[in-house]
Amino acid sequence: MVSTAKFWRExxxxxxxxxxxxxxxxxYFFPPRIVCPKCRRDGxxxxxxxxxxxxxxxxxxxxxxxxxPNRQTPxxxxxxxxxxxxxxxxxxxxEPEEIGTGMRVRSVFRKIGEEGAxxxxxYGTKFVLA
Amino acid sequence: xxxxxxxGAGSTKFGELWEKSFRDISVEAGLRAIGDAGISGEEIDAxxxxxxxxxxxxxxxxxxxxxxxxxxxxxxxxxATRVEAACASGALALHLAVLSVASGWYDFVIAAGVEKMxxxxxxxxDDLLASSVDREWEAICGATLPSLFAQMAxxxxxxxxxxxxxxxxxxxxxxxxxxxxPYAQFRRAISAEAVLNSPLVADPLHMLDCSSIAxxxxxxxxxxxxxxxxxxxxxxxxxxxxxASDTISLHDRRDVTAMDATIFASKKAYQTASLEPSQxxxxxxxxxxxxxxxxxxEDLGFFNKGEGGIxxxxxxxxxxxxxxxxxxxxxKACGHPLGATGIRQAVEITQQLRGEAGKRQVPNAEVGLTxxxxxxxxxxxxxxxxx
Numbered sequence: 001m002v003s004t005a006k007f008w009r010e011x012x013x014x015x016x017x018x019x020x021x022x023x024x025x026x027x028y029f030f031p032p033r034i035v036c037p038k039c040r041r042d043g044x045x046x047x048x049x050x051x052x053x054x055x056x057x058x059x060x061x062x063x064x065x066x067x068x069p070n071r072q073t074p075x076x077x078x079x080x081x082x083x084x085x086x087x088x089x090x091x092x093x094x095e096p097e098e099i100g101t102g103m104r105v106r107s108v109f110r111k112i113g114e115e116g117a118x119x120x121x122x123y124g125t126k127f128v129l130a
Numbered sequence: 131x132x133x134x135x136x137x138g139a140g141s142t143k144f145g146e147l148w149e150k151s152f153r154d155i156s157v158e159a160g161l162r163a164i165g166d167a168g169i170s171g172e173e174i175d176a177x178x179x180x181x182x183x184x185x186x187x188x189x190x191x192x193x194x195x196x197x198x199x200x201x202x203x204x205x206x207x208x209x210a211t212r213v214e215a216a217c218a219s220g221a222l223a224l225h226l227a228v229l230s231v232a233s234g235w236y237d238f239v240i241a242a243g244v245e246k247m248x249x250x251x252x253x254x255x256d257d258l259l260a261s262s263v264d265r266e267w268e269a270i271c272g273a274t275l276p277s278l279f280a281q282m283a284x285x286x287x288x289x290x291x292x293x294x295x296x297x298x299x300x301x302x303x304x305x306x307x308x309x310x311x312p313y314a315q316f317r318r319a320i321s322a323e324a325v326l327n328s329p330l331v332a333d334p335l336h337m338l339d340c341s342s343i344a345x346x347x348x349x350x351x352x353x354x355x356x357x358x359x360x361x362x363x364x365x366x367x368x369x370x371x372x373x374a375s376d377t378i379s380l381h382d383r384r385d386v387t388a389m390d391a392t393i394f395a396s397k398k399a400y401q402t403a404s405l406e407p408s409q410x411x412x413x414x415x416x417x418x419x420x421x422x423x424x425x426x427x428e429d430l431g432f433f434n435k436g437e438g439g440i441x442x443x444x445x446x447x448x449x450x451x452x453x454x455x456x457x458x459x460x461x462k463a464c465g466h467p468l469g470a471t472g473i474r475q476a477v478e479i480t481q482q483l484r485g486e487a488g489k490r491q492v493p494n495a496e497v498g499l500t501x502x503x504x505x506x507x508x509x510x511x512x513x514x515x516x517x
Contacts, residue, residue: 010266058284060280060332065272087382088267089273091272101284
């Protein structure tokens with residue numbers, strides 16, 4: 001997993017889907033970007049919390065993955081296009097046969113990992129079928 | 131800029147080389163390349179070594195100096211540089227070595243690639259593969275490297291009607307080619323049915339759609355083209371060396387069914403070489419997963435977008451077909467020791483253009499291409515060679 005500080009500093013984005021919005025060109029970014037790739041130094045970046053709704057662009061069900069006590073196979077992953085425009089990768093909590101390209105999904109707050117039985121518990125965003 | 135030639139090439143066998151260390155395989159490949167070139171150590175001006183993750187695979191950094199040391203070059207104090215671009219580290223070493231000779235700075239340079247992957251258990255190795263993509267926003271969210279290629283495959287299947295059978299054909303073809311490659315990890319035929327019947331890794335990719343974890347090293351010796359004939363009757367000329375980048379995350383790409391880094395690098399390479407895709411006789415492309423070969427043969431311009439699966443199914447990419455793709459067996463059957471692969475591809479093309487590839491020889495091969503990518507296509511490097 002990751003160190004506490006490495007996880008904590010991205011907490012706003014992992015918990016609340018916080019990204020950025022460039023006021024110059026209107027583009028949205030997730031995760032947050034320091035520099036707008038379209039406007040670069042002419043960009044004017046502000047924080048933005050995404051609504052958490054979007055469409056499945058493509059998907060897979062993972063049957064083999066490195067041992068991870070926090071994630072048991074099979075699990076389903078999707079590339080999701082948020083309604084504001086940017087795409088992200090997330091686990092989608094569903095049965096493998098339930099998901100399909102173009103389906104609507106919405107974000108939910110879930111445990112995503114822990115550092116052993118007595119260590120930190122990490123929370124973040126996953127998606128469910130809307 | 132000067133023209134650059136390959137005057138020597140060599141490789142270790144790829145596979146689970148438990149009896150050999152990182153140092154052993156690095157030196158073995160280097161000595162074979164130097165021996166093939168017929169030069170002496172005193173003539174070498176510099177060394178570039180491609181390696182993705184020795185720090186985590188064998189807990190050793192500073193491997194530029196280590197390789198030069200164990201290759202017996204310490205007394206010459208040559209500059210020895212390790213470079214990294216994930217699975218494209220080998221081609222990156224070749225690219226930088228080419229630039230260093232083309233610029234006139236050095237005359238004789240070794241470009242090597244090495245990865246020792248089997249000193250850690252396979253779970254750690256699989257996890258290390260995921261460090262070639264976005265650790266924070268892909269891997270932590272559950273992505274493995276095959277799961278990302280699986281999403282490309284799904285999208286390609288839905289948009290272009292590519293089938294699992296066509297993808298399985300990539301693996302079957304590459305295994306058939308590797309039977310005749312003494313350096314390949316898997317020198318046996320597998321049927322497309324066997325691929326389809328192997329366990330799912332990430333739907334729709336099966337275990338036999340995926341390249342393997344392996345150890346291996348490869349090296350080539352470069353020199354200025356005008357000096358090459360003094361060392362060999364059959365130099366292989368580097369006509370283009372082009373590198374391009376793209377987003378580290380698959381989800382940020384313009385299109386998940388194409389790799390823009392491959393498109394950009396290959397366009398630049400064709401332009402530099404004044405060649406068209408149709409003039410390439412033989413290509414070693416990055417088939418880390420079967421879908422990756424289908425994307426590559428489209429993005430390199432050999433087939434129209436969406437037609438790579440059909441072309442594969444029709445046998446157009448076999449030796450003797452319209453264009454021979456991966457006559458070595460590719461990453462699929464040679465094995466994929468990450469940093470070594472890009473150089474191994476150049477070794478294969480060198481042998482093909484010299485007409486020394488034995489039973490896997492592509493008839494009348496005069497123009498060859500190599501294509502090596504990092505991660506899911508965050509880096510792509512394309513080289514074009516002629517005899």
